[in-house]
Amino acid sequence: MALLEIRNVTRQFGALKAVDDVSLSIEAGEFFTLLGPSGCGKTTILRMIAGFDLPDAGAILLDGKDLADTPPEKRPLHTVFQSYALFPHMTVAGNVAFPLEMASRSAEEIAARVKEILALVHLEDKGASFPHELSGGQKQRVALARALVNRPRLLMLDEPLGALDAKLREQMQIELIALQRDVGITFVFVTHSQPEALALSHRIAVMKDGRIEQLDEPSRIYSYPRNRFVADFIGNVNLIDATVVEVTGHGLTLDATCLGLVAAPPAPTAQAGQAGVLALRPEQVRLEAANAAHDLKNHFSGRILDFLYIGDVTTYVVELANGRRIEALLANAAPGRAHFFEIGAAVRVGWRHDAGIFLAD
Amino acid sequence: MATQRPERSTRWLVTAPPFLFLLLFFLVPALIMVVASFRHPGEFGGLAPLFSSRSGEEAGLTAENYRVFFGDWVYFEIFLRSFGVAALTTVLCLLLAYPLALLIAHSPRRHRDLMVLLCVLPFASNFLVRVYAWMIMLGPFELLFTPFAVIAAMVYVHLPFMILPLYTNLEKHDPVLLDAAQDLGADGWRRFWRVTFPLSLPGVFAGSALVFIPVLGMFAIPEILGGIGDWLVGNMIKEAFLGVRDWPFGSMLSIMLTVCVLAVASAAAWLARRGAPGHA
Numbered sequence: 155m156a157l158l159e160i161r162n163v164t165r166q167f168g169a170l171k172a173v174d175d176v177s178l179s180i181e182a183g184e185f186f187t188l189l190g191p192s193g194c195g196k197t198t199i200l201r202m203i204a205g206f207d208l209p210d211a212g213a214i215l216l217d218g219k220d221l222a223d224t225p226p227e228k229r230p231l232h233t234v235f236q237s238y239a240l241f242p243h244m245t246v247a248g249n250v251a252f253p254l255e256m257a258s259r260s261a262e263e264i265a266a267r268v269k270e271i272l273a274l275v276h277l278e279d280k281g282a283s284f285p286h287e288l289s290g291g292q293k294q295r296v297a298l299a300r301a302l303v304n305r306p307r308l309l310m311l312d313e314p315l316g317a318l319d320a321k322l323r324e325q326m327q328i329e330l331i332a333l334q335r336d337v338g339i340t341f342v343f344v345t346h347s348q349p350e351a352l353a354l355s356h357r358i359a360v361m362k363d364g365r366i367e368q369l370d371e372p373s374r375i376y377s378y379p380r381n382r383f384v385a386d387f388i389g390n391v392n393l394i395d396a397t398v399v400e401v402t403g404h405g406l407t408l409d410a411t412c413l414g415l416v417a418a419p420p421a422p423t424a425q426a427g428q429a430g431v432l433a434l435r436p437e438q439v440r441l442e443a444a445n446a447a448h449d450l451k452n453h454f455s456g457r458i459l460d461f462l463y464i465g466d467v468t469t470y471v472v473e474l475a476n477g478r479r480i481e482a483l484l485a486n487a488a489p490g491r492a493h494f495f496e497i498g499a500a501v502r503v504g505w506r507h508d509a510g511i512f513l514a515d
Numbered sequence: 516m517a518t519q520r521p522e523r524s525t526r527w528l529v530t531a532p533p534f535l536f537l538l539l540f541f542l543v544p545a546l547i548m549v550v551a552s553f554r555h556p557g558e559f560g561g562l563a564p565l566f567s568s569r570s571g572e573e574a575g576l577t578a579e580n581y582r583v584f585f586g587d588w589v590y591f592e593i594f595l596r597s598f599g600v601a602a603l604t605t606v607l608c609l610l611l612a613y614p615l616a617l618l619i620a621h622s623p624r625r626h627r628d629l630m631v632l633l634c635v636l637p638f639a640s641n642f643l644v645r646v647y648a649w650m651i652m653l654g655p656f657e658l659l660f661t662p663f664a665v666i667a668a669m670v671y672v673h674l675p676f677m678i679l680p681l682y683t684n685l686e687k688h689d690p691v692l693l694d695a696a697q698d699l700g701a702d703g704w705r706r707f708w709r710v711t712f713p714l715s716l717p718g719v720f721a722g723s724a725l726v727f728i729p730v731l732g733m734f735a736i737p738e739i740l741g742g743i744g745d746w747l748v749g750n751m752i753k754e755a756f757l758g759v760r761d762w763p764f765g766s767m768l769s770i771m772l773t774v775c776v777l778a779v780a781s782a783a784a785w786l787a788r789r790g791a792p793g794h795a
Contacts, residue, residue, distance in 0.1 A: 204698055226697045239695035243713045252709070256700035300699065 684718025
């Protein structure tokens with residue numbers, strides 16, 4: 155049995171369906187992420203799991219038991235809030251002891267558990283500090299410790315890394331993964347940041363307009379997006395509108411806008427005449443000098459319009475003869491060289507016949 | 516560094532007028548009072564001259580007033596009663612104002628200003644008129660000239676001074692803190708005592724000071740609504756100046772009251788600092 159089951163849950167605010175008939179189940183020990191743009195309903199789902207909001211239809215079950223009549227303070231689930239919500243009038247130790255005091259634990263147990271959890275989040279010397287004396291990353295750790303100390307069945311994290319700078323966020327991501335593995339508690343993570351979701355999760359539910367667009371493992375969501383929205387939302391992608399011309403055992407022939415006929419890998423439901431989009435990741439696009447020998451089925455000439463030097467990689471924007479733009483990603487293996495191609499250089503872009511994925515509309 | 520000079524001069528320009536005003540009309544009179552409390556009363560009110568040429572007339576400085584004050588239990592009793600009335604009024608104001616301030620702070624934003632306005636509306640009519648209104652109201656119930664009448668009117672008059680600082684404080688609380696407390700297992704009662712109330716302590720202390728201190732000096736309410744046994748320090752001071760015309764004695768009483776108020780206020784400030792370390 156799943157630890158948490160969300161069964162056909164709908165939540166409506168006036169005319170707006172914030173959550174629209176969503177079903178999903180979360181297994182014990184899982185790092186589960188709700189990913190989507192703001193307003194997609196992910197925070198509403200979190201608030202309903204926590205008990206601050208109730209579904210208009212459907213049910214939320216914990217260990218097979220309906221939570222509808224359990225108020226938030228009685229649910230064995232804790233939340234790490236986006237703003238941390240640390241009590242400003244309590245010390246770090248006081249904050250962390252709070253859930254244990256609410257659960258009427260003995261003074262000795264509280265002292266021991268607070269000490270143990272503060273050590274786990276590397277804050278053993280900050281017990282007597284007040285929240286306003288801490289840095290953003292330290293506040294984040296206190297919020298985590300406070301939510302974990304009473305060992306909830308499920309820990310919910312609402313955009314917890316949003317307020318941190320890039321370097322610290324990356325470090326906290328690594329700590330979060332390690333922490334989740336150490337404590338063995340199920341995490342439900344809410345974020346609008348797709349790299350964060352890909353890096354942290356066992357499974358991701360990509361949401362849009364109150365519905366789940368795709369629920370899968372990170373690598374499958376990245377490689378096999380189910381529709382145009384997911385392909386576009388996760389990572390960078392070239393989206394090329396196309397119509398299916400022919401379906402064979404080896405793949406598809408597409409008539410792509412501005413490009414003409416291109417070969418694409420097989421898609422199980424594709425039929426001749428179907429309209430859709432060819433989603434092509436920039437790292438699948440090969441970029442070569444205009445006169446280089448090649449063996450690619452799909453190739454077009456163009457010139458470099460612009461490039462973005464990131465450090466480890468460079469993203470090139472190539473404009474084809476007919477005005478269509480394609481993004482290509484090249485690793486910068488050669489040291490001391492910012493880029494291989496100058497702006498305006500004539501190049502050839504191409505991709506393998508089995509690269510990309512056709513998504514019917 | 517060049518920008519600091521005009522800044523400093525601007526600061527002085529803005530703060531000098533109130534500073535001078537307080538110096539002239541608060542500090543100087545206070546010092547005059549201190550000196551007056553050590554002088555002899557004049558024959559027909561006012562003060563006896565410091566240096567006298569006439570024989571038999573009292574002149575110079577004396578600590579007689581303070582000897583009288585510390586030598587008679589009646590003054591201690593009236594001071595104690597005044598502090599008791601002030602404390603009781605403060606507690607009653609707090610009990611009445613807290614739920615109301617909480618209600619306003621949790622109301623929709625567009626209703627809050629109207630509710631605050633309603634709380635301060637009594638200020639639109641004259642203070643004495645409102646006290647006389649209590650006289651008319653309490654008369655038929657045979658409650659006039661009783662301690663009840665004094666306390667009821669004291670609470671009524673000072674209630675807005677408690678509501679406003681409490682509301683100002685409660686309105687600033689981040690509602691997510693209550694969500695967090697509830698999420699971590701606190702029921703409504705414990706959310707209030709562990710989060711809302713401790714965070715509101717600065718407002719509680721501010722409101723208490725704004726009620727406690729004026730009540731100590733109040734003489735109109737006990738005089739109009741109270742019996743002879745309900746006299747407070749304020750009545751005694753007023754009587755010393757206007758009734759007996761013993762200015763030095765009245766000055767001494769005022770000084771003693773000021774000293775007591777300062778002691779209470781600094782104790783409250785100290786408590787407020789300790790009670791809310793996060794806001795210090």
